[in-house]
Amino acid sequence: MQRFKAYVEANRERFIEELSDLCRQPSISTQNVGIAEMAELVKAHFERLGAQVQVLQTGGPPAIFAETGQGERTLLCYNHYDVQPPDPLEEWHSPPFEPIIREGKLYARGVADNKGDLMARIQAVEAYLAVFGELPLRLRFFVEGEEETGSPHLAALAEQYADLLRADGCLWETGGKDEGERPTFHLGLKGDQYLELRCRGARSDLHSANAGLVPNPAWRLVWALSTMKDMQDRITIDGYREHVRPPTDEELAALERIPFADQAMRQAWGIDRFINGVEGTEALRVFLYEPTCTISGFRSGYIEEGSKTVLPSTAMVKLDLRLVPDLTPELALRLVREHLDRRGFQDIEVVSLGSLPAARSPLDAEIVEAAKAAAVAVYGHEPVIYPTHGGSGPMYYICQGLGTPGVMTGVGYPGINIHAPNENIRLSDYFEGILFVGELLRRFGGEEGI
């Protein structure tokens, strides 16, 4: 540990400079700004480590694959080199692509999401090689350039390059410390099926005097929706709940150990109680283990100020279904379709606007054990382990889809402002993050702590 730490300390200024260089290069995937330049920069860093590098063409921004080291085990690091647009620019205290340190924090677009995580991993490998000569495992990096636009080519890429990407464990991006300064890992992400339900009535909007005769698509959607959830907020789509796996005893015990600030959440959001009055661990179970069916938007007829006596000809609702592992996006879509058909709503069109399968890794996976041990060694106490996350992401394609358990780790803290103005990381977290990756390489490679 001491030699590794000393190497990192000795190279502190250069490491900050290298991270700043990465942040100085804009790489906004949604606007196709700086993508080729950024891919080159990432490639050059891997080449400097002596890794074998391949540029994987996707049809969108290229993905960079790098491999180095030998050993029984293979570790895959997933990261992305693209960033969100920096707008609104006037809310930044310093220009988003001119990294600057203020009060121990490095400010720049992409420094937290997720160039800091990427660079900490690269520099940990450099330090490891400098101190120990070789890695104790085979290490693979997969760095995509379109995560911020929803990773549209990732599923196809993972299938095409399955042999390159398969590993014994994966370090996913994003993570860090919680409000109590505890290192926090998530072992999965929910899936998602985003739907539009569309209904048509007459050829055009009509005078509402005709409402006794002409079907109203808005009412039809309301009736259809009312069959999908009851007044206790239980999802009543036929067959939906049969695919919800309850948490195991181990998972429930893990939930009990999570300091879940549900009271503070209610206070911050200005609500007196959660749905059905759930609190504490039960609220956390609902949050992490239950699928959702959310009306995200509803459009029909006249919605401007004042009254207009109109019978609308179209109605549309946007439905966001957050999914759990056995409830795949394809299954959820089919269940919704069949549920509506069975009730005479064949006229309602169901269109998928995008989907992601859920990912969840076992609590006792070896990569989880290694991450725990590395966290104890670096941070001095047990990490908080979330068996999964309430949000969604493309983890499934790289992890569960290829049989690889994954852990989300990173150099963040609650004030990182990702996707927002003044994105930043704390340099102290960054350097601890490098030590963490060093420890993890050693432990997952089957050796004792550094």
Ligand SMILES: [Zn+2]
């Ligand atoms: Zn992001």
